[in-house]
Amino acid sequence: MSTRLIHTLEEVGALLDIGIALSAEKDHDCLLDRIVTEARRITSADAGTLYLCEGDQLVFKIIHNETMNVFAGGKGEPVTLPPVPMRPENVSAYTALKREVVNIADVYQAEGFDFSGPKRYDQMTGYRTGSMLVLPLENHESDIIGVLQLINAKDSEGKVIPFAPYLEKVVTSLASQAAISMTNRRLLEDIEQLFNSFVEVMATAIDAQTPYNANHTRRVAQLAGALARAINETKEGPWATELFDEQRLKQLIMSAWLHDIGKITTPLAVMNKATRLGDRREIVLLRLDSIASALRRDYLEAKLVALEKGVPAEQERVEAEWNDAWAEWQRIREMIVAADDPAGRITPEIVQVLQSLSERTYVDAEGKRQTWLTAAEVEALSVFRGTLTEEERRQMEGHVEVTERLLAKVPFPPKMANVPRWAAMHHEHLDGKGYPQRLSGDAIPVEARILSLVDVYDALTASDRPYKKAMPVEDALRILGFMVKDGKLDEGLFRIFCDQRVWEMIE
Structure with missing residues (x-):
């Protein structure tokens, strides 16, 4: 050759x-x-x-x-x-x-x-x-x-x-x-970029449904990525040998972008509920004004009768009853307004008064007898923490299961196969008291633990939540620390989060 x-x-x-x-x-x-x-x-x-x-x-x-x-x-x-x-x-x-x-x-x-x-x-x-x-x-x-x-x-x-x-x-x-x-x-790369852009658009659209959640998903994605990179830099502790390569990091960030996709089915009235009464606040206040008008009408009718009788003692009694009724109405209105504020403290005594108002009646302008408060309104005003009733909380928490069902229908490639599972686990706690599956300990992978930690952090520090003011970083870290002590959040991740000041790494 x-x-x-x-x-x-x-x-x-x-x-x-x-x-x-x-x-x-x-x-x-x-x-x-x-x-x-x-x-x-x-x-x-x-x-x-x-x-x-x-x-x-x-x-x-x-x-x-x-x-x-x-x-x-x-x-x-x-x-x-x-x-x-x-x-x-x-x-x-x-x-x-x-x-x-x-x-x-x-x-x-x-x-x-x-x-x-x-x-x-x-x-x-x-x-x-x-x-x-x-x-x-x-x-x-x-x-x-x-x-x-x-x-x-x-x-x-x-x-x-x-x-x-x-x-x-x-x-x-x-x-x-x-x-x-x-x-x-x-x-x-174009297909991947197209998919990533579509995911970001979807997540942003869901966040935009409520003015109180406009940047949550973006912040969670940024915090999750920053914490993963901080883990890569860690030389000691339980996560020192953990490594997030480029592909694993992409999976985690994609999970963060999609973690709240299930909120597409959550009623806007629940997502936007800034007070305990929510969209019923104005209805209740208008009803109280109507009750005030009914009380004033009854007072004027009683006063006219007393004047016709010409008995001073009767007139004095009518005036005293009116003053008592008006003062009581003012106290009740102030109590309801205060109870509607999520920052307001609800005591058993307040709940008792609220329940009595669901049995107390008045005659409206059409001559129909109505209660001061409905049973649903009493339930809403009696919420001890936050703004959601038990049923509304179930609706809100249900977004995780919807997330899992929706993402299960997406044909993710093998390199992104964990996205549905991680995204649906961001409310699980290490003590087994999270939701929806009540997973605990080693059943919760590090990626889900990261999402859980940064999701809570953003909820605490965000300035766009309906039921509270933005919390200073120091206070938020203290609460996260309590959750770590209670066995809910991962201690090693929390330590990395604090030591490397991960919140300062994002935009």
């Missing part, structure tokens, strides 16, 4: 290996760098540049120069050279515009192109640009997505020589594989 045939078979094998390697490369920057590296290797080129088409110009992405020890772009130092305009006098632009391979034996002897750039570089650095091979990167849809430029092919002794004509086909094959790999990688 001839040496030439052996060399050809080696090149074919190398192209196959390169094709496999390019297809397997998952990082876009590494892919671009790999293309230049392999093209230089297969052609013995001293230097190489990869441009990508962006609008009407070619943008430098990778620059290699072995002699000058320059390796810019990709994961290395950024390329600071200005883009190349799409003008045919520039050889790289010509290649893109004409879809032609250009093979130049010696730049200094060539005509038809403007090589002032390479020559100026040579003068500045002492480099000598000689041979050049420039190829378009054409993908499977016949789109030119970039240009590959190779400089100074070398023989076995390191002498600069022209690029052999047969290398045009070899590198064209490589360029075609590279273009397809780049297009596929970009397509995958």
Whole structure:
């Protein structure tokens, strides 16, 4: 077998290996760098540049120069050279515009192109640009997505020589594989970005349903990511060996973005309930005004009768009863207004008075007998903590189960398979008293523990919650500490959260 045939078979094998390697490369920057590296290797080129088409110009992405020890772009130092305009006098632009391979034996002897750039570089650095091979990167849809430029092919002794004509086909094959790999990688990145954007839009839309929750999901996602990165920096403690690589971090952040997706079915009246009465507050106040009118009407009728009788003692009795009734009405109204405020303290005595008002009646303007308060209103005003009744709390807590059901229908790829499970566990507590599954201890993965901690932190410190003012960080951390002592939150994560001041890492 001839040496030439052996060399050809080696090149074919190398192209196959390169094709496999390019297809397997998952990082876009590494892919671009790999293309230049392999093209230089297969052609013995001293230097190489990869441009990508962006609008009407070619943008430098990778620059290699072995002699000058320059390796810019990709994961290395950024390329600071200005883009190349799409003008045919520039050889790289010509290649893109004409879809032609250009093979130049010696730049200094060539005509038809403007090589002032390479020559100026040579003068500045002492480099000598000689041979050049420039190829378009054409993908499977016949789109030119970039240009590959190779400089100074070398023989076995390191002498600069022209690029052999047969290398045009070899590198064209490589360029075609590279273009397809780049297009596929970009397509995958576009799909991932599209999905991520859709998730963010959905989460933002759900948060926007209530003015009291406008940025919650975004903050939880930011805090979860920041805490995971802080774990990576931890050198001691129970989570010192835990590592969140890029993919695991993406899964966690996606879980955070989707953790409240189930609130799409939660009634807005429940989500927006800023006071104990919620949207019934104005109805109750109007009813109290109606009761005041009825009391005043009864008083005036009684006063008229007393005046007609002309008995002073009767008149005094009517006035005294009116003063007592009016004072009582004022006390009851003040008590109801105070009880409606979620910051107001509800005592058993207040609950007793409220219950009596559900049995006390008055005659409205239409002559119908009505109670001062309905049973539902008494229940709402009797809530000891927060603004939600037991039924409303069940509706609110039900969003977790809805989250799990909705996400179970999404065909997440294997690398994101844990998203539904983690998102649905953000209200589980280590002591087994969370919801919905009452999981405990080791049954709760670290990702769910992270979500639980940052979700509570944001609930405490957020300035857009209906039932409380924003809590200072110090007070929030103290409450989180109590939850840790009660066995609800993870102590190791809480310590990392505090020690590295994770809340300061987000926007």
